[in-house]
Amino acid sequence: MLRFSVTDFKTSIGAALALGLAVASVPAQAQDDAEVRIRALEAQVRALQRVVFPGGDGRFFEPQVDRGTSSQGGSQAGTPATGAVTDILARLEALETELARLTSLAEENRNDLRGLDTRLTTLESAAEAEAVAETAEVTVAPETTTAVAVPEQREEPSAERVAAVAAIVKPQSDDPGDDEYTYGFRLWDAGFYPEARQQLKIFVRDYPNHPLISFGRNLIGRAYLDDGDPEQAAAWFVENYTSDKTGRRAADSVLYLAIAMIRRNETERACTALGVFSREFAAEAVGRLETLYNTTRERVNCS
Known part of the structure; x- marks a missing residue:
């Protein structure tokens, strides 16, 4: 991993340039000190090169100046007094x-890393969605895999039940979608689960873009689960989560999917759903759904 920044580079080169401008007006001893500092800067650049090109690049920096040394190793006679300044400026350049x-x-390295992070996040999200879907590999009737209002085959309700359902008031407001959902919720809350499912399927079919759509799909699953049908419930929980992972009841659906799998004695799939819930909905796990999450975990032994 690179351990230097553009700020470090600018600071170093700024100091070196200031040093070069000062050299022209200082005595020989100061120029010797400047030489030492320039060599230190060159050493730092070589260290940075070794980080950027750990295997050797063949393009390492070398001072592109003639130091004016003779065959005996001493300074050449007649070197102009401005040679030191020229040498420093060339090396600074x-x-x-x-x-x-x-x-x-x-x-470029940072851009590449950002691209890799994005790809990894996308792959992880797809893998988690697939993991949740795999927890509900169950036989589901065609009408429950799509959000359509199909009358359920059930026994003819008694006159008392018909009267009790009729007593549930359907709201009338300026938001008909909200009215449909609220009526389905009232039926579910009163324990009329088949009627609630049918009503909620009407809502999901007619108002697929309503702000309460995530609530509607999740509540259909709840109505199946509360009516003793975890298989059909699981299908709706999976549909709600995969349709919109950011939906307002997506977290509930994943957690209730785990509960449905527990009721089917599918321990491994229950643990998979709990794992996805804890990773994707950590805030809910310690907030609104904390109690349900903890009691659900206590019902299953996940390794």
């Missing part, structure tokens, strides 16, 4: 060029 190249490579 080379440093600035190399730092710019390293900065560009670092930015």
